[in-house]
Amino acid sequence: MVSAPSADAVPQSQQPAKNIWHAAITAASLGEVEPIILYLSSGGDAQRLLTVEDVEAVADVVDLRSNQTLVDVALKRENSQVVNALLSWGTDQSRDAQESASQDLSNEYLLRRTVSRAAEGAEPGISDLVREEMRSSLRLRADRLPYIDGTHRNTFFMSKELETLPADKLWSALGELLEVNETQLQINDAISRWSTSLLRRKGCCVLYSLYTSADLNCLLHAVSLAMTGVRDSLKVDGVSNRGLLRDATYRALRDNASVGELLRAPNSELRRLTELAMKDKTSLEAAHVFALANIVRRPIVVYAPLEAEPGRELEGAMTERMSGVYLPLAWDPGNTCKDPLCLGYTRGHFSALVGSEAAAIAWAEACGGGAARVPLLLIDEQGQRLPVAFSPSHLDEEGVDGLLQQYLHTSYVEWMDREKGESKVDMAAEQHVPPLEGVAGLFRKVATPDVMLKDKIR
Template identity: 30%
Template sequence: MIDDEANGNVLINPPENDRFTPSPTKGNQLPAPLTPTRISGSSTESFTTPDPKKRNTQDLESKKLNRGISRATDNVNLVSQARSVILAEACDQEYFLETPVHTFALPDINAYPENFRAFLVKDLIAVSTQQSLEQANRLNWWTAYCHRLWPLSTSGDGNCLLHAASLGMWGFHDRLLTLRKTLHGYLTDSPRRESLWRRWKRYQDLLNAQAGLVYSEVEWRQEWNAIVNMASSEPRLRRLSVQSEPGSDGTTAGNIYESLEEVHVLALAHVLKRPIIVIADTVLKDMNGDDLAPIPFGGIYLPLECSPSECHRSPLLLAYDGGHFSALVAMDFPSSGPNGALAYAVPLTDSSGELLPIQFSVDPGNGNESDSSLTMTQNYDLLESYLDVVKIDPNGTRAPTPDEGKNNGLLGSIGKSVGQKLRLKLTRSNSQRQKVILCATLHMDKRHEYHDAMINNYLETARQRFQLQDEKSQNNISVV
């Protein structure tokens, strides 16, 4: 994982990840399986009996949060400085963070020996999330065209959405709750909050219709007030930590926050003025593999209330699995290294070629509860307004190597010889008639100023921990 649990503390009872919470105004009218249900990220309550094997894996990942890049000795001050700068910038802005576009990337761990590489994977990657989404064919089905992406181990304390966003941009968790406080302020006081309310109301109304539910105006406002209050930085539960000691500075260790929902992802896209793409499965299955309920989080969240000219065009990528958000990042690859995948892009379609849903895309306007939806052309126009979109001809035998796509954070141009050899066509997307894979480019050249130093410090510390672990293992073998 990338950041530590505060002060190296680990929760005695890590939060369970799967949660279904009926709306307070729905009473006991719980719909049948596959009827829309509120699903919140990273909570402490479980609706179904979790898989013990998966639970054990998740618990282990939670306990790993006392290790990682920011826990490297030389990184403590760097991370503290970076957080202070971000906090100061947040204080200067009322409802959003005016930050440069930053994208975090892992080092190329494939360059290391197998045993050390396995150590790094366990230390950094949310393995259960990766396996779950890959088996569902939602993640990395595109490796013939684009580079593989990796979900980072992310703290599961109810604030995982903001932790994941912070990790994906800067490489450390939202420990000071800077993102969460700004998000809550946006939903509470921003002049655009009414627009978000209308988008959310239309979205929720469509879900309610499937369940045969009708809200009164009072119930609508109660629901929205609950949505806003969820984003508060006040913890809803406090727990002791394994390593807590009297007088220790356990600032956020043990605090559990309200888990967040789809509309909070939309609000976060506005706070950051940056598109967010969430990779998630579409249906939650029970222990027998049968469909239980839809998962609504996956899709594209655009800062639609902001002018595209004001927004960053490189999307922030998140993974969602088991009620938990994780940062989704790429790895750096050497320019000379062989690789058959396109450098730094993410598909905007699923594996069947269907466009990912653009969440909350319609604002019905004041007093107009129209059920109108955007046409396919309007969806494409929206995507091209906020993202650098390219189309990939799936008939190409392979895609360019990483160094062929790093120019200015775009995919770059392909020379004639390369094009003839690879038979891959990349152009700006201006037509939906061609059977192509639409992708959004990632601006990987935009890094936080401490990025490289943090990575180098972490790798040095990781080597030391790996050597100690290896020595202990060898000693145990010798004793036996």
Template identity: 30%
Template sequence: MRSLADQLQPLHISVTPTNTGNNSTAETSLSPAPSSSAKWACLVCTYVNWPRSLRCVLCSTVKGQNVPDPLVSLAGAPEQRIPDPTPARDSPSPEGASMRRLDASSAMHSLENRRNLSRQSSDNKIDILSQQGLENSSELIRHSTDIKSGLVRRASENKRTNQADTNDADNQSLDNRLTSLAESRDRWTPDQSGSGSGSVAGAAGSNNLEYEKRLRQLRRRMRETDWAWVSACMGVVEGDICPVEAYLNSGGDPTRKLTQGEAGMLGRPGIFEPGHTLVHLAIKYHREDLLATLLSQMEGLSNPAVKRVPSYVAPDLAAAIRRQLALSLRHRKGGFPCFYLSDCATYTLPPELEDLPRNVQEQLYNELLDKDAKAELESELCINWSEEITNVLGSRLFPLWNRSAGDCLLDAALQATWGVFDRDNMLRRALADSLTEAGHVFNPRWKEWETRQAQELGFSLADSQWDSDWADLLSLAGQPGASLEQTHIFCLAHVLRRPIIVYGVKYVKSWRGENLGYAKFEGVYLPLLWDPGFCYRSPIALGYTRGHFCALVPPEPDLSCGGAGGGAAPLTPPTVCAYLPLVSREQEMLPLHFTSRGEVGREEEILKQWMDVGITEAGIMVAQQTIARPPLLVAQMTEEWLNYYRKIAQSTSAPVAGRSQLSARIELESSEESTDDD
């Protein structure tokens, strides 16, 4: 095979001047010298191609294409575009098959070999031009470098173009989305310059940034807002106590102040100002009933006291008691499908309290009792007003501390019976389900009672109003944390299957001591819709003070007797009673709630039908509350609670001598259960 130098033929350079208007240029063409060979030499790389090849095999230059004169191009003539180096297919030729195979193998070389060939062809052109007498060698070298870089740049541009073409549609779609988003936000962006739609793009971009910033701030503020607190502020202004109680019951701080952001969010300047508390708002808008509640909460904060009731000291036993109550819940079938508890208990204070030192007793009572409720009920002569009942009969009532949630009525009922709180809402569910399923029995009794109360006040209600009020009662019953009303106490007496006596203040007073309204909770609630033989005759006592219920429990009498030997208490004490007044200090009978028209005037007879009623020597009508032996779990919970204070007494003084009656009773019951198991 001949070398590349042997294949090259002398080139004939011709320069033809051309006049075009006022401009004159010279066209330079390179053409092969006349030869008898039929092959043609490429004017770019000087490779000799077969006659039927329409393009150069190496550089793909079109056959017969002219090459611009380097000197003319440097002088200012327009440069010609370098052709695409992609090789084209040659025409089939039998006589050049071997040469085409050789040329194809050469074309499959790497890009570096092609660059070398291009560099070599450029050097050949430089040699040819120098042989013709061109003297400006530096310009030729620079021009040859441009040709070489042009070939490489053209190849890379083609590669980038092919890659970019695949993403043109996606880029166009993305540009369209961004443009539409910008246009939509521009429509919502306020024009700060006041020029309306003629704002410049820079101002619009600034406004967009400010818009996004404010939007993010608003979203973050909405997430961080304490909606219970904001609703409580609005409730005070609008006179709605429900959101205020919900905020306080959830542990909200009554001394909390409105911040600048919260006041701005409420959006009512002059009403909600930064630094205002619920008390400020209640005073400003004369919400005296709410103000009394808020001030009582603040008094509790100013003098906090640790509360340690038996269910707190023994939480595992308290949970077991609640599980036992849930298992004892039954559903009556038939015409009155009401829920009820199959077991009955009455919680009392154990007599072993008197064995503790005086200072330990004082600590125990501070941590067990609601001192505020005790002081208010005693000052209003609701409880412990009779010397005969409290001292002679030993039936003093003690208000137990209760949670300040909206479930205080249900908590007080379970405390008065089993000594625990209704933390699992078992009693509330039974109450709500009973009112719903047995509503056709409760509703007529409720409507008749409320109609008679309304007539005494000189007004009446439409049927639509009665339906709305009944729907509200059902909603409150099924909503945990919601405050309950008289109808719920009446239904609760049916769930417990025993009478409920409420000793409460007669008037709801403001923080100034003024009467705001009549409190209608005080009185006796009987399970009138049950058969008397199906219910227990022993009532429970609850206290009511300013929207809060608490359990009223008596102390268990000390039944130690000398006949038992050595002053020891009998292990199975007889049944004893506490005495609950059925009249006020003025000897007026307590109201009997939810009686029918046929039962009006027969209150005393009805009370004797449902309870064991007696008359004291002073002529006070009382109901007997049976104090029986507490259930085993309740006794164990109380004993563990007492042990906490016994340890305090032992650490401060000598050990307390003797064994408690409660401990002996627990041991006896445990041994009886083990015997039954055997």
């Protein structure tokens, strides 16, 4: 591969004009190849780093950070054609080959930057096997509600082996597995008030924000990642390019009366929500989170910073609020899993939030034994109790407490609020248990940096 000289080594007069460079930055973010080719053919350097000035120049179009290359920008947004164009520039590959679906070059680039020994013994196709396991476990209730059977009881945890790596290698690996910095900062705003307190009291990290594809299917990816560690990218046969969970969400809203009734949505609103679920790469809303909670038969807890939610009043299916506790109310509690899935919501984007095996074990030891688990305080960054989304309108606070106890492992914990003083708040537990027989090996293998990295860019 032939590389252009670095930007520092090229005289300013020989570098592409700033408008070409800034167009290339925007293109790397949006997945457009032609401006990239124009930049490179004008003598541009694929390894040139974005400056603060560059970031400010494109801020109206894309939200980026400095000290990244175009490849970094494209990888974070899974724009594989841009990655291939940048990494193959100067080779004998044709333009068609540069724009092919092959991920070999971007795989190689990522794997060079992660922990080398983490890749040893990795088996190809593990992620696809997990997806096939999910597909084979999809069932249809008598009233036509699609649901996941079997794997719904699995919760993805970062492997304890990962946390035994030396600090430099750990952060090298995590840097590719976790969300982009801007998203992590917003998620920290939503959970740090209570997670920092638990960390200080019990000495363990609580949640990691896994990188979740920002392709308008992020809610589906986040739920799948939190459950199995892989994205929802297995397409359903015979439909227009819908992933497994998107198709199940669409059918739950279209065919199952109980979900619509629980949403208390007018027919026109229910039709709108159903149409959104039908289309691939279309952003989804709080009502879809509720539908998914019933499909996976377990609670979903969503944390969001205040700035990400223009309104925090619940108004039926049209709520602008995303943060809250979504219970699988279409099911009897005895037929559900009480271990919640956790998501972060930031400016139109959902991210999977997962615990680690090491933290779950450390928490259990700090609490005097018992099952390994990750604690989750059901409060927002202001210390207010998270609402139970779409709970029956006739329930008072005591009735809502009863719902939480039926669908979650709940307890109360003493909480010291800077403004309100000491009080008791709800705490749920996400237990770490061995995956069900038959899929234990698959889920164990997927919890490695190598497998997760390969899946991340597919």
